[in-house]
Amino acid sequence: MRACFVLSLLFTLFLAPSTALTGVTSQGELGVSGRAFLPDHNDDSEDWGLTVNSRLRADLKYKPCRARVRIFGRVDSQDSERSFLTLEEAWFQIGNRTMTLRAGFDMVNWTVTEAFHPADIVNSRNLDSDLQNHEKLGEPSIRLRWRYGEGAWVGYFMPTFIKPNFPSPSSRLNFFSQIGGATYQIARVHEKGTIHSDDDAYPWIPQGAIRWNHAFEDLDLSFHVVHHLDRSLGWPALHANTRDPHLLFHPQTQIGGTLQWAFEGLLTKVEWAAKRTWLSEDKKYYLPFGHPAKAYGLLALGFEYSLSHGNGSESTLLMEGQSVVGISRSQARELEIFQGDVLLAYRHAFNDASSREIRLSMLGDVEYFNGLILGAHYQERLWDDFVISVDLQLFYAEKSPEHNEPDFKRSLSGLRDSDYIQVAMTRYF
């Protein structure tokens, strides 16, 4: 892993000066960050870490063709399983302004909100990253896009399943600890209802998505239909013979959409999704918590209000909420971490030469009042190419339930007492 990362870094650093080549451009970032948690006096977990991360990107444009490679990698000095390398993008595209055909690893962003993203489900995530905006893993896909005026239709064919990257058992941000904290194996439910472990499963899993978006004056709308192997958190299962813990991923159909409406200084944002999960009766696996809900919905609503000050600085107030609909509250807690949560945030951009910015946020469960995340973020540019940032996260949550407790719930309890401070410096080039 580390060797691959270093090789990729060197490759792109060599490529960076080649921007003089016709049609080739490159850019990237190289960062160092240190993170320290409130000690938990547990020898099995890492209370601090020092990481080096880099994102490298190269573009080739030669009409009517385009190609891009974008790699992201991280090396952690303490938690080797946190070291991570992914192809965020590696695609080739042919087409014009109206129609394009793209093939390769792609990153898709369908969200309009800042903390809750029910509509943004195409890519698998690195779950050992920012809880509200997980890093995305590149999705192997073929994309056909037809653009017209202020709108576009886009269709994706995804031939395989990229499993999410889970936090290691020693990670302090391992919110899976509430269901055992073990290293899980992956298993998938196939369309015919059989379950296969990731090791013996055939990689060919045809999946698809269609999305339409259009800008009407002050209103942006989008709708989508996705049929895929659900890439979210997985459902706990035990192998009937070995009793090995697995996370089970189900086929799922989602219809959803987004709305952004700018009125005066207020931006209203809506994201929604209606999900239908295809369950399995395969007896090879035992589901200690039963089946997940077959159908349910997610609704996220957000408001953003900005105001400028006399000195050119700008303040933004943000309020977002998400709720699970169509199932009991108990079932909702089994499926989603944010099943009845609200985010309140304040951002102050100084709009000065250093691009100084402060963000304060509070995200809490307003249904059971059993979890709260307080966040503070400061960043500023040093010289022209460096950005330094400081993050503070405080977690307040109810105590974790015991392993295999029959009333399994997803909540922030796995993050209880995982308060941390992180300082990062990144050079952009």
Added chain:
Amino acid sequence: MLLAISYHRLACGIGALLIGLAFSQTSLAANVDPVAKGLKIAQENDIANTGFTTDQSTMEMTLVNAHGDVVFRKMKSWVLEGAAQGDRSLVQFVAPADVKGTRMLTHSKKVGSDQQWLYLPAIKRVKRISSRNRSGSFMGSEFAYEDLGSQELEKYHYQWLADEIAEGRALWKLQRIPVDKKSGYSKQEIWIDKAYRGAIRVDYYDQKGDLLKTASFDAYKQYGKYWRPNKIHMRNHQTRKQSVLVWKDRVLGKALEVEMFESSSLEDEE
């Protein structure tokens, strides 16, 4: 004696002439409606600057703080002239590197709020943004968004103040008051070059009525029948900060694809 009489007559004559001129000016000024004249000048300038169809350039901005520290910004800009509606503009940031590739699309409206979108390449997200806060600083500079946005005629109330001559150039001095109550300015005083049909200086007054900033327009260059300034030096009198914006490789009238100014094209990344 004759000389003395002549001097006296001359003095009387000049005095009479000056008094006469003063009266005639007064009566002329009394006949002129400064609001109507201001609007007429603004309309004529608007017509004179209409028809350029497109404007594309590279913009370099130098920010200087009160201590003399200097930082640079660079961006590419494309403008598509609007007919019934306002202009459409696309700005792509080039430097500093952390915002490289970020794109801002603006559909200006002659009446009401502009429509704006921001494309963030790192996360590949098209974000609708509120354009109501036009008084915010542009990229940390002394320029506000409203200084650089499309200067549609309908966005101001005009008043003619004077005809002046400075450095041998004939100028109109106008006052313009933003229609938008959320503007960062109570008023602007603008000196317009009669030959260039463009501003050479603008004094911006804050909402308290105090002088806030002065913009000096320089390096005028002719593109066909249109004159454009290729340098604006903005001085903030209250913070003593300065910003200099320079246009390079400017081309007017070159055919651009209309599609690049549509929000659905933002993720295409020029």
